[in-house]
Amino acid sequence: MTLVVVTVMPKKGVLDPQGQAVQGALAHMGFAEVSDVRVGKRIELEINGHDPAGQATKMCEDLLANNLIEDFSVEVPG
Amino acid sequence: MSATRVAVLRFPGTLDHESAARAVEGVGGQAVYAHHEDTALPEGTQAVVIPGGFSYGDHLRPGALASRTPIMAAVKSHASAGGKVLGICNGFQILCESGLLPGVLRPNASLSFICRQADLEVADSGTAWTGGRLEGETLSIPFKHHDGAWFGDPGETRVVLRYKGENPNGSIDRIAGISNLSGNVMGLMPHPEEAQDPLLGSVDGRVLFAALLS
Numbered sequence: 001m002t003l004v005v006v007t008v009m010p011k012k013g014v015l016d017p018q019g020q021a022v023q024g025a026l027a028h029m030g031f032a033e034v035s036d037v038r039v040g041k042r043i044e045l046e047i048n049g050h051d052p053a054g055q056a057t058k059m060c061e062d063l064l065a066n067n068l069i070e071d072f073s074v075e076v077p078g
Numbered sequence: 079m080s081a082t083r084v085a086v087l088r089f090p091g092t093l094d095h096e097s098a099a100r101a102v103e104g105v106g107g108q109a110v111y112a113h114h115e116d117t118a119l120p121e122g123t124q125a126v127v128i129p130g131g132f133s134y135g136d137h138l139r140p141g142a143l144a145s146r147t148p149i150m151a152a153v154k155s156h157a158s159a160g161g162k163v164l165g166i167c168n169g170f171q172i173l174c175e176s177g178l179l180p181g182v183l184r185p186n187a188s189l190s191f192i193c194r195q196a197d198l199e200v201a202d203s204g205t206a207w208t209g210g211r212l213e214g215e216t217l218s219i220p221f222k223h224h225d226g227a228w229f230g231d232p233g234e235t236r237v238v239l240r241y242k243g244e245n246p247n248g249s250i251d252r253i254a255g256i257s258n259l260s261g262n263v264m265g266l267m268p269h270p271e272e273a274q275d276p277l278l279g280s281v282d283g284r285v286l287f288a289a290l291l292s
Contacts, residue, residue: 014229015184016250017184017188018184018189018190021189063138063142063146064138066139066142066182068229068230069182069183069229
């Protein structure tokens with residue numbers, strides 16, 4: 001069993017209303033240094049068998065990310 | 079002559095199937111439910127409605143999980159043979175996630191759930207879905223959604239309906255509903271099944287259901 005971590009983020013240039021809302025809240029709380037916030041998701045997969053990173057990449061292409069609006073990265077933590 | 083058989087899809091979390099079935103029957107069709115695990119549409123199905131709701135709790139992305147179910151493979155075959163498909167709200171999201179329509183529905187720019195009556199402008203009178211209404215004519219149909227901002231390339235689609243006036247959700251070009259280029263698959267965020275009875279203030283939604291039978 002191999003742990004594979006997938007990160008899905010809104011594409012740069014695609015409006016991220018969730019990130020903007022969080023940035024607004026941070027500014028109200030006094031964290032004025034923050035110039036941009038983007039909110040994405042982390043998906044942890046336990047994968048059996050051959051080429052877990054390759055399998056995870058296929059899963060991202062087929063379901064986990066929508067390539068119109070999201071980028072993904074696949075990582076196998078050492 | 080027997081009534082046109084229209085399959086109304088149900089996924090876990092679908093909410094508006096009863097209103098959609100009532101709207102189908104209201105224009106003279108026969109509504110038959112089909113379920114997410116079915117591998118084929120009910121026998122004799124001539125058209126399909128994918129109603130609104132929150133299939134699979136909107137997990138991952140709205141419509142993403144429903145679009146990968148066995149019944150959607152059957153809907154794809156139906157559509158590629160020229161059969162009519164109408165997706166409403168979550169049904170529209172499912173059609174985009176399945177690739178039957180281009181683009182994707184993103185969260186409203188305001189991040190608020192919005193529920194109100196809307197004036198929609200017919201932007202393309204050349205499809206069956208607006209029942210002979212001319213471009214620029216208005217349909218009054220309510221909408222209720224959180225993820226209704228269509229994002230994509232309008233050049234890949236036919237823009238059938240736009241919000242009149244202020245854009246409520248931040249969709250590209252005020253898009254409220256689109257069809258595929260061949261015109262047999264239609265998706266919209268507003269709810270035509272809730273504009274069927276004068277008691278509810280508008281019957282403008284009937285044209286979209288009547289189109290299923292044409």
